[in-house]
Amino acid sequence: MDLHGVRCVRRPARADEITSWEPGCAWLAGGTWLFSEPQVNTHTLIDLETLRWPSLQVSADGLEIAATCKVAALDQLTDRAPADWTAAPLFRHCCRAFLASFKIWHEATIGGNIVMALPAGPMISLTASLEGVCTLWPRGGEPRSVRVVDFVTGDHRNVLAPGELLRSIHLPAHALRKQFAFRRFTLTHLGRSEVLLIGTRCPEHGKFLLTITAATLRPVQLSFATLPAAAELKRAITDAVPPTLYLDDTHGSPEHRAHLTYYFAEQIRNELAATP
Ligand SMILES: Cc1cc2nc3c(=O)[nH]c(=O)nc-3n(C[C@H](O)[C@H](O)[C@H](O)COP(=O)(O)OP(=O)(O)OC[C@H]3O[C@@H](n4cnc5c(N)ncnc54)[C@H](O)[C@@H]3O)c2cc1C
Incomplete structure (x- = not known):
């Protein structure tokens, strides 16, 4: 689509060339x-x-993903990730969880x-479940770090300040070395996610994280020292997700989303319990 109101396109070599910011400016990614x-x-x-x-930097510390990394590049990393990154298949599961074509x-x-902060943002699901931390560059301030799970504050809302x-x-x-289980539901084939849940479990200490998105x-995100019993998991979801926190749109009712959340959470718990 042509954007008729756009009068200026800037192509900086460094982000600090952008010293001022006013309403009407927008970063352009893809x-x-x-x-x-x-x-x-x-x-x-x-x-x-x-x-x-640089899009993707693999090191002993983990994976650094540039904000400008294309979804397709992360998808391809699945095939050449370090062998001990047991959670690497999640890259592909999530990259292919868009309502979108190649x-x-x-x-x-x-x-x-991630910045779009849509409930069905699969890169949010992925990076939140893998304990991702965002580096943010304010205009004129010091960089700051925010966990992905805290970065998104609501439907199309995030913690970014202007600019x-x-x-x-x-x-x-x-x-990245955790065991994982992935569940997703869409009303239509290749449709927008109605529910996307990811569970991870630490193979050494048994810590279990359940990340509810879409x-x-x-x-x-719910955290447990070890895999909880079914009733404990159900109670934790009820406490953390009041009915008003479920999304209501054409892709699913709050009631159906709640139903699937409990249903998939229990499946994930069982799958990880059976994973050696
Ligand atoms: C057919 C179609 C299907 C789609 N399906 C989905 C879907 O299933 N799920 C979903 O979540 N989205 C979906 N989208 C929306 C969108 O395409 C995706 O969210 C996509 O990942 C946005 O990334 P982009 O790089 O194209 O962002 P852009 O369009 O370039 O930017 C999006 C917004 O983020 C800001 N921004 C971008 N990068 C940064 C940054 N590094 N720092 C600060 N601000 C930044 C921009 O200023 C803009 O406001 C779909 C879009 C289309 C057209």
């Missing part, structure tokens, strides 16, 4: 959302591609998806 609907209040786009951040995957960025840039997301190595307005 553009798959920005160019998909009218942006009547946007007059300046600041292209992130010219910053040329054309979107090749342009959309991980950062753009603040999501620079990268770090996934710690210990999270069903809820923001990610909800």
